[in-house]
Amino acid sequence: LRELRNGGSRSTNFMTSLFSFKSSSSSSSSSSSSSSSNHTQQRLPGAIIIGVRKGGTRALLEMLNLHPDVDVAKAEVHYFNVEEHYQQGLDWYRAQMPFTQAGQLTVEKTPGYFASTQVPARVWDMNPAVRLLLIVRDPAERLVSDYTQVRHNRLERHKPYQALEEMLLHQGDINPEYKALQRSLYHQHLARWLEVFPREQIHIVDGDALIRDPYPELQKAERFLGLPARISPSNFYYNSTKGFYCLLSAGHDKCLDESKGRPHAPLSEQAFRKLCHYFRKPNRVFFGMVGRSFSWC
Numbered sequence: 172l173r174e175l176r177n178g179g180s181r182s183t184n185f186m187t188s189l190f191s192f193k194s195s196s197s198s199s200s201s202s203s204s205s206s207s208s209n210h211t212q213q214r215l216p217g218a219i220i221i222g223v224r225k226g227g228t229r230a231l232l233e234m235l236n237l238h239p240d241v242d243v244a245k246a247e248v249h250y251f252n253v254e255e256h257y258q259q260g261l262d263w264y265r266a267q268m269p270f271t272q273a274g275q276l277t278v279e280k281t282p283g284y285f286a287s288t289q290v291p292a293r294v295w296d297m298n299p300a301v302r303l304l305l306i307v308r309d310p311a312e313r314l315v316s317d318y319t320q321v322r323h324n325r326l327e328r329h330k331p332y333q334a335l336e337e338m339l340l341h342q343g344d345i346n347p348e349y350k351a352l353q354r355s356l357y358h359q360h361l362a363r364w365l366e367v368f369p370r371e372q373i374h375i376v377d378g379d380a381l382i383r384d385p386y387p388e389l390q391k392a393e394r395f396l397g398l399p400a401r402i403s404p405s406n407f408y409y410n411s412t413k414g415f416y417c418l419l420s421a422g423h424d425k426c427l428d429e430s431k432g433r434p435h436a437p438l439s440e441q442a443f444r445k446l447c448h449y450f451r452k453p454n455r456v457f458f459g460m461v462g463r464s465f466s467w468c
């Protein structure tokens with residue numbers, strides 16, 4: 172899978188960028204949540220995709236958005252993890268949400284929430300009944316994807332960057348200080364969420380399974396969110412140029428933009444093996460916490 176993902180060439184000028192099938196109003200910058208003329212209204216999210224960064228959060232959000240009873244905040248909101256946003260209060264947060272009909276579920280995704288220490292208690296304060304979705308992916312692959320994203324951003328800003336192996340290894344051993352490594356220690360972050368929320372309120376999505384075959388993961392998410400089953404296999408088709416599933420709805424199709432599925436930065440087999448070895452124990456702890464296992468490296 173790794174070779175396929177890294178070696179496979181993907182067209183970068185692929186058809187569509189981020190998409191919106193639904194014609195809901197875009198987020199308002201005003202702090203008002205007042206009803207519009209067609210009786211829609213901005214509402215606080217009933218469900219939040221809290222992470223993990225590079226886990227497939229955008230794909231999950233857009234796939235949930237296929238559901239007629241769901242509408243999503245198009246951009247990442249970063250309310251609970253960015254102090255200047257949080258200080259503006261819930262009216263500001265609500266104003267970032269789409270206008271929805273009564274009975275529709277509002278969903279937002281901000282992958283930075285998962286590893287941010289103050290976020291769980293803040294989310295609870297907003298709504299202790301909010302449903303949380305956590306999409307996880309092989310932590311070694313996630314780390315490489317995370318590094319690749321950071322390197323891409325630095326290259327775009329003409330800033331220097333270090334090779335992944337230099338960041339990851341210190342005198343031949345895994346460097347535990349590397350931030351992208353820490354973000355892959357899922358058990359540590361989940362433990363903080365479980366100090367605040369009961370386990371049943373956090374649904375775990377298998378990000379690797381979502382890439383291979385999205386529909387079963389979406390069925391489970393629908394059930395967790397208490398939604399009628401409306402998403403169907405015909406909403407997905409495999410796009411071999413892109414190397415991913417894309418979405419189909421009401422005659423429109425769309426794929427995630429080229430920021431998803433970038434060729435991963437190179438890492439020697441030896442370093443990758445060390446990484447897999449390093450994650451073995453933390454992964455086991457995580458499996459125990461969530462009550463299931465994943466076939467990670």
Ligand SMILES: Nc1ncnc2c1ncn2[C@@H]1O[C@H](COP(=O)(O)OS(=O)(=O)O)[C@@H](OP(=O)(O)O)[C@H]1O
Nearest residue numbers: 224225226227228229230316415416427431432433
């Ligand atoms: N259908 C579909 N299309 C495109 N990409 C898909 C899809 N499903 C999952 N993914 C995987 O999503 C990975 C990016 O994760 P995130 O959206 O969470 O990234 S981010 O944290 O918001 O930057 C991204 O990771 P990389 O491949 O490492 O770029 C994809 O592998």
